[in-house]
Amino acid sequence: MDLLTKKIYNLYMHIKFVELNNFRNYDACHVDFCDGFNLICGTNGQGKTNLVESLVILSQSKSPRTHHIEEVIRDGESCASTKIELEKKFGKLSLECVVDDSKKFFINGNEIDKLSELFGNLVTIYFSPNEMEIVSGGPQERRDFMDTEISQLSGNYYNLTQRYEKVLFQRNKLLKNTHDHKVILDQIDIWNEQLASLAAPIIKTRKNFITKLLAPAQKSMDYLSKDAEKLNFEYIGAAGETVAEIKQNILNLLEGNLAKDMEVGYTTIGPHRDDIKIEINGKDSKIYASQGQKRSIVLAIKIGELSLFEDVLGEKPILVLDDVFSELDSSRQKKLYESVKDFQVIMTGTTFKFKPTTEYKVIKVKNGTIK
Numbered sequence: 549m550d551l552l553t554k555k556i557y558n559l560y561m562h563i564k565f566v567e568l569n570n571f572r573n574y575d576a577c578h579v580d581f582c583d584g585f586n587l588i589c590g591t592n593g594q595g596k597t598n599l600v601e602s603l604v605i606l607s608q609s610k611s612p613r614t615h616h617i618e619e620v621i622r623d624g625e626s627c628a629s630t631k632i633e634l635e636k637k638f639g640k641l642s643l644e645c646v647v648d649d650s651k652k653f654f655i656n657g658n659e660i661d662k663l664s665e666l667f668g669n670l671v672t673i674y675f676s677p678n679e680m681e682i683v684s685g686g687p688q689e690r691r692d693f694m695d696t697e698i699s700q701l702s703g704n705y706y707n708l709t710q711r712y713e714k715v716l717f718q719r720n721k722l723l724k725n726t727h728d729h730k731v732i733l734d735q736i737d738i739w740n741e742q743l744a745s746l747a748a749p750i751i752k753t754r755k756n757f758i759t760k761l762l763a764p765a766q767k768s769m770d771y772l773s774k775d776a777e778k779l780n781f782e783y784i785g786a787a788g789e790t791v792a793e794i795k796q797n798i799l800n801l802l803e804g805n806l807a808k809d810m811e812v813g814y815t816t817i818g819p820h821r822d823d824i825k826i827e828i829n830g831k832d833s834k835i836y837a838s839q840g841q842k843r844s845i846v847l848a849i850k851i852g853e854l855s856l857f858e859d860v861l862g863e864k865p866i867l868v869l870d871d872v873f874s875e876l877d878s879s880r881q882k883k884l885y886e887s888v889k890d891f892q893v894i895m896t897g898t899t900f901k902f903k904p905t906t907e908y909k910v911i912k913v914k915n916g917t918i919k
């Protein structure tokens with residue numbers, strides 16, 4: 549199964565406007581975007597990040613800032629919403645998220661049953677300073693990165709990860725709560741089989757994603773660093789090229805690690821423990837790379853994703869940059885601009901040291917209102 553196979557149609561995606569209601573420090577607000585560069589400016593604490601967060605929720609189904617989605621409800625209110633109109637080549641589409649006691653999504657006014665239906669409608673590549681965790685943080689950050697990005701490309705992948713989590717939970721429950729080893733040995737094969745059947749396509753898809761991302765990310769890194777810094781990364785997980793091979797390897801690993809798993813009371817191998825090894829000039833980037841180099845690595849990965857996503861989806865995704873541009877010196881700002889000027893870009897910053905040569909719009913934010 550290859551969930552990342554190139555599709556044949558060719559589409560173009562851009563957000564026409566967003567409407568917020570009681571969303572963080574916004575009361576009721578409507579913001580029109582241009583198809584090119586949208587520069588969201590304002591001093592600290594005015595609502596720039598809140599505005600881009602409202603867009604990312606509609607592409608990733610979750611906030612990039614918090615696991616507690618109810619935090620987006622304006623203080624003193626009981627319900628928040630964010631709604632966009634999106635233009636694709638086949639026509640217009642509206643996406644809405646309403647947060648009250650729960651979180652609900654609507655496509656063209658119809659509530660969706662499964663989150664997987666949301667993915668692929670609005671596709672964003674999102675970069676904020678927190679994304680530096682892809683390089684600096686632990687393996688969970690890199691797994692979250694892969695899962696978030698691949699889910700946007702494939703609702704099926706998202707469903708697989710959800711089913712995997714459920715089976716993993718059941719296997720862990722058996723390991724943790726059963727003190728009679730014979731009972732575990734009687735039941736474990738069923739869970740191993742189910743877990744391996746779900747783990748294999750997840751790992752295969754992640755390997756595909758990482759392999760396809762490598763060349764465009766390396767190309768961007770070469771460009772950003774003037775060939776001084778060589779980027780490399782690979783997926784670290786069960787071996788195997790095909791889903792069948794990976795499944796067999798996972799089964800072997802589950803059996804080989806059973807004694808350990810019984811001792812610790814949880815499953816110690818599988819895609820929930822995998823990682824990406826990221827190297828710069830042949831050395832582990834987490835230890836070796838400077839702050840500036842780490843930022844360049846993540847930037848190169850994100851720019852690389854733009855072309856990978858365009859290739860897979862047959863349409864250009866939207867780039868959302870929070871607080872990234874202002875951190876770059878003017879030469880890197882110019883390079884970043886050159887790399888992304890054919891996309892719709894929505895970016896925040898306190899100051900911009902350059903003027904786009906393509907279509908652009910300045911959106912001034914002050915205390916939750918737009919000028």
Ligand SMILES: Nc1ncnc2c1ncn2[C@@H]1O[C@H](COP(=O)(O)OP(=O)(O)OP(=O)(O)O)[C@@H](O)[C@H]1O
Pocket residue numbers: 571572573574590591592593594595596597598599619620621622623871898
């Ligand atoms: N649920 C909420 N209700 C009301 N106000 C909120 C809520 N959540 C956050 N805020 C307010 O939003 C403001 C922060 O907005 P935001 O993070 O978008 O600022 P920013 O413009 O990105 O600033 P910076 O330049 O520092 O990144 C703060 O004043 C904060 O108190």
Ligand SMILES: [Mg+2]
Pocket residue numbers: 596597598870871
């Ligand atoms: Mg901010």
